[in-house]
Amino acid sequence: MRPTVGFISLGCPKNLVDTERMMGLLSKDGIILTGDQTRADIVVINTCGFLEPAKQESLGTIGEFVALKKKKKLRGVVVTGCMTERYLGLMKEHYPEVDAFLQTKDFSKITDVVNEISLGETAKLVARRNLVGEEDQLQGHSEITDFVERAGGRRSYAYVKIAEGCNRTCSFCIIPKLRGKLHSRSIEGIVDEIRQLVAQGTQEIIFIAQDLTSYGRDLANGTSLLELVKSVEKVDGLKWYRLMYNYPRFFSDELIDLLGSSEKFSGYVDIPFQHISDSVLKAMRRPESKADIYGLMRKLREKIPHLSLRTTVMVGFPGETEDDFQQLLDFIEEAQFDHLGAFTFWREEGTPSYDLPNQVSEEDKKDRYHRLMTLQKKIQKSRLKRHIGSVIPVIIDGFSEKTKQGFVYQGRHLGQAPDIDGVTYVVTDNEVQIGQILQVEVGKIIGDYDLLGAETHSYSRMDERRLQRAASQI
Ligand code: SF4
Structure with a gap:
């Protein structure tokens, strides 16, 4: 009997897109999917290894399902995602009960893996386990297939991943090591995927990548976010689109003008600025200056009517002084972001910032985080009030x-x-x-x-x- 497969997608929407693609491949093969993991024969866990809390969550989830397998309540467990890129050797050692570790570049092999587990071909499974992700070091070359049908029928929105990997070197970030260099999809592949999603009833598309504005720069054939947006504008039936995870670079005037005059663009831009103090930005290895960031904000506000701006910032980066932090508060007060996410700096093993001197104490980090979020809550309330009666x-x-x-x-x-x-x-x-x-x-x-x-x-x-x-x- 064909197995029923359940998925657990941890981490960000970029992982969710890979999960939906794997679900799409299994559905095409006639495998039944369930949203209720207690009814699944095989569970696929798409892990996130971005920061320590995410790693712990991933390990906890694997442990939970391995325990169910030991109690024979489950036939198989498959683990994929960032953790398999980073800790494959360790995980193999700790979780011998896991039937297959599937590296992100191999996600299209999910159908073979599930079929083998369901056949209970132990010998083959061992071979598969070696075949799928046999290298234990960081791979750094995840690939992005151009078009794989996605699972799911009518839905209000769908994430569309337009590129994988990142060429930047932000000193706090492990992602380029996990996901490798920028690897953009073709405009045709992306537009085909959007057409398929719209034909299924999807109204809104959310573009994602590790660094959206760098899209196409690796292809050296004129592909760019601007050209992509021009093509997407022509997709009949698509109502809204949003741009998430934009690095504050390569927002050309032409792109901003097009977004400003578009009827399909929602006006929603997410730009994780991370900080505003020049010295902190420099230590973060982010080349934009405070003046560049203010300049970009001005341009966006001027040209895009109904702009909704989201950002993410980090507090407590090594060397951040009270004055740097005050600059950040002033920036937030002035910018009046519609939405803001904040993190306290986390010493992530394998990143250049791990060994930086002048680490900020946990107490100061918490205090700054609290002050920042209190300010943002106040701003958020006044941004929400604008809508009353409209x-x-x-x-x-x-x-x-x-x-x-x-x-x-x-x-x-x-x-x-x-x-x-x-x-x-x-x-x-x-x-x-x-x-x-x-x-x-x-x-x-x-x-x-x-x-x-x-x-x-x-x-x-x-x-x-x-x-x-x-x-x-x-
Ligand atoms: S741009 Fe984003 S994904 Fe790339 S290194 Fe910087 S923080 Fe990491």
């Missing part, structure tokens, strides 16, 4: 996960990306499909990040009692 388009992702009863839908407006930003709850009397875009009059702020409103067609004016009821359920 009518904005909201894409519906499904029913609200929080309300058990009552038809409260959950969606996102143009300035909200899935998984990382807040959501917009919507009350309506109409039946709504996943991916439908509704015009919503916003009535309330819920918690620190979310909004609540009503579909304008179903209410001639805001029904306060109905909103109150919905708010109390959320």
Whole structure:
């Protein structure tokens, strides 16, 4: 009997895309997939090895499923993702019960691996285990296939990975060692994938890569983010797209102008600036200066109407002084980011920053993180307040996960990306499909990040009692 396979995708959306691709390959082969791992015969764990907490989560998950296998509640465990790039030898030693370790460059072999496990061909499995990822050192050459069908039917949004790897050398980051040099896909392959997703009902595309703005620079044939965006603009049926993980370089004037005049671009740009102090940026080995960053922000705000800006910053990098940190706070106050993620610096083995002098104490890191997030919460609230009383388009992702009863839908407006930003709850009397875009009059702020409103067609004016009821359920 064919096995039922469950997936666990840890880490970032870039991993999720690989997971969906593996799911797509298995589905094509007639293998049944389940979202309920307790019903799976084989579980595939796509690990994340970015920072220590992610590593621990990955190891904990492997341990959990290996224990189930030992109790014979599971026929097989497959491990893939960043951890197999980084710690293959160690993991083989610690988890001999794992049936196969699949390196990211080999993810297209998932069907063979699953079929062999289900046949219980032990001898072959041993061979497979050696065949799949036999080198124990860092590989640094993950590949990105041009087009592999993705699993899943109608959905409101999908991530599309346009390149793998990174040519940058940020001193805190292990990713280039794990994922190798930049390797861009062709524009044709990406557009084909988007067409397939749109044909399945996907309305919104989120472009991802380790360094989105460098897209195409390795191909030396004129491929660039600008050319890609021009082609994507022509895809019929696609409603919105977002640009995530942009390095603050190579935002050409032409690209900014095109984004500013586009009807499909959501206005959402994510640029992880990491810091603003010149000395910290230099120690991070990021070539942009404070002046470059302010200049880019000005240009984006000037040219892109309804810009929603997200950034990520790091506090407590070695050598960061109180003055550097104050510069960061001033920058955040001035920039008024719609969304901001913050990390405290983590000494990551194998990165140049591991051995840097003047490490900041854990106490100072925590204190700075807390001060920064307190400021951002205040900014976030005032950014959310702008929406109260306005009518904005909201894409519906499904029913609200929080309300058990009552038809409260959950969606996102143009300035909200899935998984990382807040959501917009919507009350309506109409039946709504996943991916439908509704015009919503916003009535309330819920918690620190979310909004609540009503579909304008179903209410001639805001029904306060109905909103109150919905708010109390959320
Ligand atoms: S650009 Fe991003 S992925 Fe590349 S080295 Fe810097 S932080 Fe890491």
